[in-house]
Amino acid sequence: MQKTKAKTLAGFLELEPRKQIVFDNMKEKIKSVFELNGLSPMDTPILEYSEVLLAKAGGETEKQIYRFTKGENDICMRFDLTVPFAKYSAKFENQLIFPFKRYQIGKVFRGERAQKGRLREFFQCDMDIIDEGELSICADAECVSVLSQVFETLDYFIKIRISNRKLLGGMLDFFCLKEQTTEILNILDKQDKIGTEKTLEELLKITDKAKEILQLTAVNTVEKLEKVKINNTEFNQGVAEIKQLFEILKILKPKNEVVLDLKVIRGLDYYTGTIFEANLLGLGEPISVSAGGRYDNLAENYSNKKLAGVGVSIGLSRLFDILDKNNLLQYKTNTKSQVTIIPLGNTTNFCFDISKTLKENKINCDVLYFDKSFKSKLNYANRKKVPYIIVVGEEEIKNKTFGLKDMETGFVVEDKLENLIKVLRNKNE
Amino acid sequence: MQKTKAKTLAGFLELEPRKQIVFDNMKEKIKSVFELNGLSPMDTPILEYSEVLLAKAGGETEKQIYRFTKGENDICMRFDLTVPFAKYSAKFENQLIFPFKRYQIGKVFRGERAQKGRLREFFQCDMDIIDEGELSICADAECVSVLSQVFETLDYFIKIRISNRKLLGGMLDFFCLKEQTTEILNILDKQDKIGTEKTLEELLKITDKAKEILQLTAVNTVEKLEKVKINNTEFNQGVAEIKQLFEILKILKPKNEVVLDLKVIRGLDYYTGTIFEANLLGLGEPISVSAGGRYDNLAENYSNKKLAGVGVSIGLSRLFDILDKNNLLQYKTNTKSQVTIIPLGNTTNFCFDISKTLKENKINCDVLYFDKSFKSKLNYANRKKVPYIIVVGEEEIKNKTFGLKDMETGFVVEDKLENLIKVLRNKNE
Numbered sequence: 001m002q003k004t005k006a007k008t009l010a011g012f013l014e015l016e017p018r019k020q021i022v023f024d025n026m027k028e029k030i031k032s033v034f035e036l037n038g039l040s041p042m043d044t045p046i047l048e049y050s051e052v053l054l055a056k057a058g059g060e061t062e063k064q065i066y067r068f069t070k071g072e073n074d075i076c077m078r079f080d081l082t083v084p085f086a087k088y089s090a091k092f093e094n095q096l097i098f099p100f101k102r103y104q105i106g107k108v109f110r111g112e113r114a115q116k117g118r119l120r121e122f123f124q125c126d127m128d129i130i131d132e133g134e135l136s137i138c139a140d141a142e143c144v145s146v147l148s149q150v151f152e153t154l155d156y157f158i159k160i161r162i163s164n165r166k167l168l169g170g171m172l173d174f175f176c177l178k179e180q181t182t183e184i185l186n187i188l189d190k191q192d193k194i195g196t197e198k199t200l201e202e203l204l205k206i207t208d209k210a211k212e213i214l215q216l217t218a219v220n221t222v223e224k225l226e227k228v229k230i231n232n233t234e235f236n237q238g239v240a241e242i243k244q245l246f247e248i249l250k251i252l253k254p255k256n257e258v259v260l261d262l263k264v265i266r267g268l269d270y271y272t273g274t275i276f277e278a279n280l281l282g283l284g285e286p287i288s289v290s291a292g293g294r295y296d297n298l299a300e301n302y303s304n305k306k307l308a309g310v311g312v313s314i315g316l317s318r319l320f321d322i323l324d325k326n327n328l329l330q331y332k333t334n335t336k337s338q339v340t341i342i343p344l345g346n347t348t349n350f351c352f353d354i355s356k357t358l359k360e361n362k363i364n365c366d367v368l369y370f371d372k373s374f375k376s377k378l379n380y381a382n383r384k385k386v387p388y389i390i391v392v393g394e395e396e397i398k399n400k401t402f403g404l405k406d407m408e409t410g411f412v413v414e415d416k417l418e419n420l421i422k423v424l425r426n427k428n429e
Numbered sequence: 430m431q432k433t434k435a436k437t438l439a440g441f442l443e444l445e446p447r448k449q450i451v452f453d454n455m456k457e458k459i460k461s462v463f464e465l466n467g468l469s470p471m472d473t474p475i476l477e478y479s480e481v482l483l484a485k486a487g488g489e490t491e492k493q494i495y496r497f498t499k500g501e502n503d504i505c506m507r508f509d510l511t512v513p514f515a516k517y518s519a520k521f522e523n524q525l526i527f528p529f530k531r532y533q534i535g536k537v538f539r540g541e542r543a544q545k546g547r548l549r550e551f552f553q554c555d556m557d558i559i560d561e562g563e564l565s566i567c568a569d570a571e572c573v574s575v576l577s578q579v580f581e582t583l584d585y586f587i588k589i590r591i592s593n594r595k596l597l598g599g600m601l602d603f604f605c606l607k608e609q610t611t612e613i614l615n616i617l618d619k620q621d622k623i624g625t626e627k628t629l630e631e632l633l634k635i636t637d638k639a640k641e642i643l644q645l646t647a648v649n650t651v652e653k654l655e656k657v658k659i660n661n662t663e664f665n666q667g668v669a670e671i672k673q674l675f676e677i678l679k680i681l682k683p684k685n686e687v688v689l690d691l692k693v694i695r696g697l698d699y700y701t702g703t704i705f706e707a708n709l710l711g712l713g714e715p716i717s718v719s720a721g722g723r724y725d726n727l728a729e730n731y732s733n734k735k736l737a738g739v740g741v742s743i744g745l746s747r748l749f750d751i752l753d754k755n756n757l758l759q760y761k762t763n764t765k766s767q768v769t770i771i772p773l774g775n776t777t778n779f780c781f782d783i784s785k786t787l788k789e790n791k792i793n794c795d796v797l798y799f800d801k802s803f804k805s806k807l808n809y810a811n812r813k814k815v816p817y818i819i820v821v822g823e824e825e826i827k828n829k830t831f832g833l834k835d836m837e838t839g840f841v842v843e844d845k846l847e848n849l850i851k852v853l854r855n856k857n858e
Contacts, residue, residue, distance in 0.1 A: 001729065001730075003730065003731055003732065003733070004480055004481055004484040004730050004731055005481075005731070006481070006516045006517075006519035006520040006728075006731040006732065007478060007481065007520070008474060008477070008516075008520065009474060009476055009477065009478060009502065009504070012474035012476065013474075014472070014473055014474060014517065014520070015472065016521050016524045016525070017469040017470075017471065017525070017529075017531070020469070020470050020471055020472060021469065021470060023472075024470045035765045035793050036788050036791070036792075036793050036794075037788070037793075037794075037795065038764060038765060038766030038769070038793055038794055038795030039765065040446040040449070040450065040763070040764055040765055041446075041449050041450060041453045041765065042446065042449055043443070043444065043449060043452075044443055045437060045438060045441035045442075045443060045550050046475065046536060046538075046550060047438055047441065047495075047538070047550065048437070048438065049436060049438060051433055052433055052434075052435070052436065055433040066476075066497070066499055066504075068495070068497030068498075069497075070495055070540050071540070073438065075438070075495075087435045087437075088435075088443065090435035091435040091436070091437065091443070092445050095445045096445070096446070097763055097809065097812045097813055099799050099809075100446075101795065102446070107475060109475075109476070111499050111500070120476075121474050121475065121476065131799060134800070135799075136798055136799050136800050138777070138796075138798040138799075139798075139799075142798075149788075248781075251778045251781050251782070252781055252785075253785075299435075300430065301430075301432065301433050302432055302433055302434070302435040303432065303435065304432070334469070334526055335467060335469055336464045336467060336468065336469055336470065337467030340467070348567070349680045352677075352680050352681055353680070356681075356682075359465050359466070359578075362465070363465075364464050364465050364466075364467055365465075365466075365467055366466065366467030366530065367567075369565055369567040369568075369571075370528050370560060370564075370565050370567075370568075371563070371565050380526065380528075383526045384526055
């Protein structure tokens with residue numbers, strides 16, 4: 001028979017069990033932090049009408065999109081979780097109770113050229129807080145706080161760099177450079193890569209205020225920012241917002257480093273106020289794993305209702321991929337089972353009874369009922385790296401005493417089943 | 430500004446928060462049952478090379494598939510979780526530890542005509558047990574048991590109808606009707622709909638053994654099946670397997686009804702032994718919500734390694750959709766928050782401290798820091814149907830005593846925060 005090669009598309013993660021278990025644990029932890037903060041779960045279709053998904057997108061984004069026709073429908077696969085959320089919030093604007101706080105964890109798709117490390121299918125973990133009309137700046141602080149909590153729970157250090165779109169916007173307005181905004185922001189966006197000198201050189205081609213611009217982007221504390229003299233309403237509003245945000249963060253006390261950094265640009269997308277990025281620390285060069293910000297009118301492409309919002313997106317697949325490639329993940333086990341029950345001789349039925357009791361006590365377990373030798377069953381348990389085994393022979397059944405073996409230490413507790421369950425339940429807590 | 434209509438493709442579920450919360454709870458419960466039974470999580474890409482996904486598929490399946498070209502790649506969206514699993518098990522055949530037990534919960538896509546109730550994007554929840562070479566019949570029983578456990582946990586009754594492909598196969602061989610298998614099975618598949626008389630009529634057009642065939646499909650207990658005299662090896666093997674399966678089920682004691690039903694046909698797909706279907710009870714006509722069975726060689730399209738397996742698939746989105754449309758779901762709340770903390774006056778910062786303490790105690794909560802009147806905050810909590818609120822004014826802070834209000838009963842417990850936490854933690858257990 002002709003075989004088809006079992007291959008996977010480039011840029012699509014597909015994990016063997018020990019890695020999938022760690023990936024899912026990370027996903028679960030992010031979800032639990034979101035829910036701990038009272039966010040509602042949300043889901044949207046992976047496919048949408050192209051006119052809906054592309055209501056705003058342009059140029060680069062559009063090229064990356066998986067788009068096709070089925071029947072009479074022009075269809076796109078979602079490329080982020082924000083545009084579908086905008087549609088969702090317009091669609092359900094009469095059912096949603098505002099302020100609305102949501103989270104969504106799901107796959108998004110971007111058909112980029114499969115460069116090194118670029119994923120085409122990846123999980124994003126988003127949270128957003130939206131309200132009718134105005135939205136408290138506390139919401140921006142809450143996003144930063146939740147982002148920090150996520151990485152505290154995942155046990156990785158990040159640095160959250162915060163700016164506000166109104167700062168550079170107001171300054172450019174003040175210098176009468178509004179029309180050069182795109183050009184200037186594009187140059188500033190590369191500043192961390194190309195260095196200050198080269199940035200200055202590039203800016204000087206456009207404006208004689210290059211030095212002043214660079215002086216502002218070098219500001220890195222709220223105190224210094226307050227001393228900057230730029231007589232512009234937008235700029236001053238940005239300063240006031242940043243000040244308020246950092247004051248609330250003093251109360252929320254995120255455990256990860258949070259800094260003011262006016263070099264955060266966040267492309268040319270829909271953000272209108274607070275913008276931030278998070279870099280994973282400890283890997284040599286900092287790696288961007290999350291970004292977010294404030295948008296004034298989420299659903300403007302779909303509705304007349306003004307919805308102000310702030311959100312953050314965590315790139316889970318990218319984070320996992322980077323940690324994996326840098327050997328920073330520990331793959332401890334190949335199974336979700338906590339106890340493998342091994343029949344010795346003709347005791348399978350009794351093993352099923354034990355597994356039933358364990359499951360009633362919320363202990364994940366499995367029975368090795370397969371027609372294999374005892375030795376190969378032990379070998380299986382070893383290779384699976386299951387935390388515990390219980391071997392059940394006639395003797396054990398007669399004495400109603402079983403041995404619970406810790407596979408890591410080799411230590412065996414011999415006791416009645418009810419007591420072994422206590423040992424296992426304590427371990428679970 | 431020109432608005433785009435916020436519409437969703439037909440056949441794609443998109444749920445408002447109160448429904449999404451219930452949907453996610455169901456998904457979580459299914460997942461926890463899978464993990465309780467020691468199954469490993471698995472995920473595969475939503476997109477695959479068409480040659481991989483369509484290695485076996487034909488005719489009807491292929492018409493339904495979302496298929497398109499991106500760059501040089503001919504791509505399909507997955508239409509089930511079994512074909513990707515077959516590819517996965519071939520791809521990782523050297524890393525997987527056999528027997529391998531997996532579960533997968535994910536979206537699949539079928540571009541069917543959007544008939545009433547037909548979904549084009551839906552969650553399937555699959556489990557499979559595979560082994561190299563031969564696989565114990567215990568695995569078939571385990572699938573039936575896990576399926577039953579899922580519905581016990583979801584708290585709905587199902588009836589699991591079991592047959593074995595070898596029974597009708599062996600009989601048709603015995604009657605020298607092997608070549609008419611497709612035709613005959615197609616007729617038998619409609620038997621429950623068109624009735625016995627009409628079935629007989631149709632069968633008589635093909636064979637004079639119509640009556641004998643119908644007599645066999647009417648057999649509904651293992652005892653009766655054992656008395657059927659068909660001298661055919663395949664048939665007898667089917668009887669032996671069914672007998673063994675039901676014997677193991679007596680040990681596993683699934684709480685849902687499990688019956689022998691030779692009218693279960695399961696189309697003409699890859700099953701080779703045990704086949705079963707589950708119908709949701711209590712809705713007038715029985716509705717199919719799950720199906721599964723035994724396949725002799727999962728990965729034959731991709732590998733020379735023989736992998737025998739058995740699996741079951743639960744149609745979560747379809748199940749949810751049916752329950753929803755029949756008003757059988759209770760939508761109790763619009764939030765995952767357990768406690769909403771409401772500042773009265775200028776106490777928001779203190780409220781943040783309280784929320785921090787609650788979160789440290791694993792209590793989902795949120796603070797209403799929004800710039801709204803106290804009345805509208807109470808109204809918000811009411812509409813959200815949050816289980817509890819704590820109102821925090823200057824007085825409460827001074828006395829270090831807070832009121833925890835149960836929003837359903839209106840009952841208020843006034844106590845120190847640490848004691849209120851105990852109340853809430855007890856509720857969570």
